Amino acid sequence: MGSTVFDSVLFRNMFGTAEMRAVFDDDALIARYLEAEVALAKAQARLGIVPAAAADAIAVAASSLKLDSEKLRRETEIVGYPILPLVHQLSEAAGEAGRYVHWGATTQDIMDTATVLQIRAALRIISRDLAELSAILAMLARKYRSTPMAGRTHLQQALPITFGYKVAIWLSSIERHIERVGQALPRVLVGEFSGAAGTLASVGEKGLEIQKLFCEELGLRQPSITWHVARDGIAEAVTLLGLITGSLGKIATDVMLMSATELGEVSEPFVSGRGASSTMPQKRNPISSELMLAAAKSVRQHVAAMLDGMIHDFERATGPWHLEWISLPESFLLTASSLANAKFMLSGLHLHEERMQENLHLTHGLIVAEAVMMAAAPKLGRQRAHDRVYEACRQSLDDGGDLVAILCAMPDVVEALGGPAAVHSRCDPMNYVGLAPQMVDRVLSRPARN
Structure with missing residues (x-):
C-alpha cells in the first residue's frame, strides 16, 4: 500500500491520473535520463568529439539496458543523486564505448533536461484537457445563454444574470490558460548542458556547439546561458498549474454552493453511490468539485515552494533544487486530476431551471x-x-x-x-439580465473558438 495519496491504491486516481503518473514514474524518469545521455553522445559524435560508433553503441545500450533497480536505489541514497549510479550501469552496458558516456556533463545537466522532457509531455496532456474542457464549457454557455438565474455578490442576491453568462466567465479563464501554456513553452522547454559550474569548461571551445546540437537532438531550445541556478522556467510551469487549478477551484466552489440544498440550482452527474454518506441515505455530495477545490489549495502551496526554491546560492545550490523533485510531479498530478474531474462534472452537470426561477423570485422582487x-x-x-x-x-x-x-x-x-x-x-427579473447574453456571444465568437 502507498503512503501518500499519490501512490495509494485507494486515493491515487482521486489525486492524479494514470496517464500523468506514467509521465513522472521512476521508469519514465530513468528513460528521460537515458534519452538525455544518448542525445549528448549523438551531439558530440556529430562534431567528432566522440566516435560515431561509440554514440551508436551508447544508444543501443540505453535502449536495451537491463537496469539493476535495487542497486540504483541503494547507490542513489548514498550519492544523493541517481545520475552517477545510472551512468555506471550504462557505461558498463555500452562496453568499450562506455568511456564516452556523460562526456563533459554534470549531474544537474542530465536531471534538468530530463525534467524539461517530463514537463513537455505533461503539458501536452494539460493542453489537451484544457481544450476539451473549453469545448464542454462552450456547449454549456451556448445552451444556457439566456437562462436567467440570480446573480450573487457577497453571498447575497444582487441582480439577475444568465447561467450561460456564468459559464462564459469560467470559459474565458480557461481560454486564457490555453494561451498561457502556449506562451510559456519557449521559456520552459529549454535544454541544459553546461558542465559543473555552468561554463562548459570541460568540453572546450566547441561547448556551445555541443549544447546546440544536444538541444536539437531532444527538440528543445538552446539556453542563452546556464540556468542551473536560474529556476524561473521551472517555477513558471508550476505557477501556471496554480493558475489553472485556481480557476478550476472557482468553478468547483460555484457548483458546490449552487448544489446546496437551500439553493438546489445544479447537481453533479449522478453515478450510483457517488457522493453517498455512510449514515445519511439522502446525501449526494459534490465529490468532483470537492476534489477540484482540494487540488487548487494543494497546488497553491507547491507554487509557494517553487518560488521559494528559486532562491539558489552561488552557481550550484545547496537544497532548493530538491524542492522541485517534490512539487513538480505532485503539481502536475493534482492538475491532471482536477481537469479530469472538471470534464466529468461539467459534461454531465444537471441544471435545475425551475429552482433557478424560484430563487429569482425569492426576494419578492x-x-x-x-x-x-x-x-x-x-x-x-x-x-x-x-x-x-x-x-x-x-x-x-x-x-x-x-x-x-x-x-x-x-x-x-x-x-x-x-x-x-x-x-x-x-419588476420582472427576466427583463433585467443586461447584456449577459451578448457577452456570452462575445466569448463564443473569439477567433480561437472558430
Missing part, C-alpha cells in the same frame, strides 16, 4: 430594485429615485410584501415608469 431605480431616474432624478425605491425595499423587507405591489402604490414612481404595466415589466 428586490433583486430588480436597481432596474426600477434606473428606469425612474430620468423623471425623478437619480437620488430621489434611489430614495423612493429604497423606501419600497424597506417596506417589503419589513412587511414581506411584493415590491411590485408596493411600487404600484407610489404614484410618483408609477408615473415615472409610465404606468402600472411598466412597473410590472420593470
Whole structure:
C-alpha cells in the first residue's frame, strides 16, 4: 500500500491520473535520463568529439539496458543523486564505448533536461484537457445563454444574470490558460548542458556547439546561458498549474454552493453511490468539485515552494533544487486530476431551471430594485429615485410584501415608469439580465473558438 495519496491504491486516481503518473514514474524518469545521455553522445559524435560508433553503441545500450533497480536505489541514497549510479550501469552496458558516456556533463545537466522532457509531455496532456474542457464549457454557455438565474455578490442576491453568462466567465479563464501554456513553452522547454559550474569548461571551445546540437537532438531550445541556478522556467510551469487549478477551484466552489440544498440550482452527474454518506441515505455530495477545490489549495502551496526554491546560492545550490523533485510531479498530478474531474462534472452537470426561477423570485422582487431605480431616474432624478425605491425595499423587507405591489402604490414612481404595466415589466427579473447574453456571444465568437 502507498503512503501518500499519490501512490495509494485507494486515493491515487482521486489525486492524479494514470496517464500523468506514467509521465513522472521512476521508469519514465530513468528513460528521460537515458534519452538525455544518448542525445549528448549523438551531439558530440556529430562534431567528432566522440566516435560515431561509440554514440551508436551508447544508444543501443540505453535502449536495451537491463537496469539493476535495487542497486540504483541503494547507490542513489548514498550519492544523493541517481545520475552517477545510472551512468555506471550504462557505461558498463555500452562496453568499450562506455568511456564516452556523460562526456563533459554534470549531474544537474542530465536531471534538468530530463525534467524539461517530463514537463513537455505533461503539458501536452494539460493542453489537451484544457481544450476539451473549453469545448464542454462552450456547449454549456451556448445552451444556457439566456437562462436567467440570480446573480450573487457577497453571498447575497444582487441582480439577475444568465447561467450561460456564468459559464462564459469560467470559459474565458480557461481560454486564457490555453494561451498561457502556449506562451510559456519557449521559456520552459529549454535544454541544459553546461558542465559543473555552468561554463562548459570541460568540453572546450566547441561547448556551445555541443549544447546546440544536444538541444536539437531532444527538440528543445538552446539556453542563452546556464540556468542551473536560474529556476524561473521551472517555477513558471508550476505557477501556471496554480493558475489553472485556481480557476478550476472557482468553478468547483460555484457548483458546490449552487448544489446546496437551500439553493438546489445544479447537481453533479449522478453515478450510483457517488457522493453517498455512510449514515445519511439522502446525501449526494459534490465529490468532483470537492476534489477540484482540494487540488487548487494543494497546488497553491507547491507554487509557494517553487518560488521559494528559486532562491539558489552561488552557481550550484545547496537544497532548493530538491524542492522541485517534490512539487513538480505532485503539481502536475493534482492538475491532471482536477481537469479530469472538471470534464466529468461539467459534461454531465444537471441544471435545475425551475429552482433557478424560484430563487429569482425569492426576494419578492428586490433583486430588480436597481432596474426600477434606473428606469425612474430620468423623471425623478437619480437620488430621489434611489430614495423612493429604497423606501419600497424597506417596506417589503419589513412587511414581506411584493415590491411590485408596493411600487404600484407610489404614484410618483408609477408615473415615472409610465404606468402600472411598466412597473410590472420593470419588476420582472427576466427583463433585467443586461447584456449577459451578448457577452456570452462575445466569448463564443473569439477567433480561437472558430
